[in-house]
Amino acid sequence: MMPLLSWFWENHRDLPWRKDRTPYSTWISEAMLQQTRVATVLDYYPRFLKRFPDPSSLAKAKEDEVFKLWEGLGYYSRARNLMKGAAYICEHFEGKLPETPDLLIHIPGIGPYMAGAIASQAFDVPVPAVDGNCIRIYCRLHALPLVPSEKSTYNEIYSRVEKDIPKDNPGDFNEALMDLGSLICTPKSPRCSICPLADSCSANLLGKQEDFPLKKPKKETPTEEHTILKIYIGNKILVRKRPDTGLLAGLFELIDLPGTLSHSEVENWLCENLLSDDSAFAEESDSAVSADIRVIGNARHIFSHLKWNMLGYEIHIDSKAGSSADTEAVKKIAAKTKKLGKLVGPKEYASLAFASAIRAYR
Ligand code: SF4
Incomplete structure (x- = not known):
């Protein structure tokens, strides 16, 4: 040798x-x-x-x-x-x-x-x-x-x-x-x-x-579909921490929903979880808040045993006219995010350790 x-x-x-x-x-x-x-x-x-x-x-x-x-x-x-x-x-x-x-x-x-x-x-x-x-x-x-x-x-x-x-x-x-x-x-x-x-x-x-060495026949790697929502409320972003055990344990992530959701399915999810109805999506409406949904693209992440195919959306929820009544309405929406995760400002957002799987959407 x-x-x-x-x-x-x-x-x-x-x-x-x-x-x-x-x-x-x-x-x-x-x-x-x-x-x-x-x-x-x-x-x-x-x-x-x-x-x-x-x-x-x-x-x-x-x-x-x-x-x-x-x-x-x-x-x-x-x-x-x-x-x-x-x-x-x-x-x-x-x-x-x-x-x-x-x-x-x-x-x-x-x-x-x-x-x-x-x-x-x-x-x-x-x-x-x-x-x-x-x-x-x-x-x-x-x-x-x-x-x-x-x-x-x-x-x-x-x-x-x-x-x-x-x-x-x-x-x-x-x-x-x-x-x-x-x-x-x-x-x-x-x-x-x-x-x-x-x-x-x-x-x-x-x-x-x-x-040499012998090759083991490869098993098909299972694939999961995910929809990732990057939700801004005012200038804050909604994040959540993954559980302490399991895949990507303890890391931060954006809102991650199973399946590939269409634009209207994302609207429905927002209405069920944050907005009281769909009036925020219409420009000509009396709603005190506006909600804008944009596709930010597809991404893929390969773990050792699993593949994720992801579709990302960026969502901006804000007050429409900036009056104090409108700002109150946005605050009420922000209060509802507590059950989903936490809202963080840009500085805290930059300091968090995120799962690399969602790097494309950071
Ligand atoms: S198989 Fe590997 S160890 Fe053998 S000669 Fe080629 S490079 Fe060298």
Whole structure:
């Protein structure tokens, strides 16, 4: 495996978390990199470390502030786990991450891969960090017809990596596998002609690189239709916080209704929930308030297990003539929003952590 390390030392990516590495910074970068591309993490990592430079500052943080810094990275359970993990480290390990995988794995949010990555990269402990890249490379190297998601595959690859990992530079070895998997031994069209392992790779010698590992037949991802309403009442916007558990837990969102609602169905919903009748929609009416509904477009968000197709509307409800009676009428409508969420001004709106699924409508 020496050619792999030599290749890594010459070609490794110059990433911020590889400079001035500490156990804490390794943990934060590994958490951010789970399910997220390197290019996306580059912006978030320095901001997060600056605001929360150690476990103790993160343990004391407010969830809303952490979520705001995390906004756009997705999979917010990782941010929540980092907070829980930081509290655990402060309570059980005097504010410092422990060295061995056996102890690291007790920390909320740290699984076998991350424990291996932290122990090897930050403490030079020779333990594997087996992720999807590593499984793909080893299946190809040894022409192993294994399904990546199966536990037996993980165990098989773990024991093979354990035999290969050097006592010197174990962290570099694990990172070399990560870089090789991201840059050279990619899922489709691996670049075998420039791979440092080409001469010893069974899949390459057989000319069957893409046959390994085995592919599991894909299940159709379920799709949900949503209608998103961005409702302005005067200059305030109606938002609501999602429940503390489940999809996008604890994040803010706009009004989200099931199904794809037509313009007239949105009018009906407004009449049932905020306006007393439909006179606000007519220009020539005695209504003290006006309501304007505009389509702001379609958007789609793909979660790991679910797709959302969304149609967004922007709605402006305001007083018609600006007289005090008209303003009173708008205040009555604003009072009705309490059962739906809360009204916030532009400054507070900008400070809230929103579900990235509705980013198109922010
Ligand atoms: S030779 Fe090709 S298939 Fe084998 S490890 Fe290298 S890139 Fe992957």
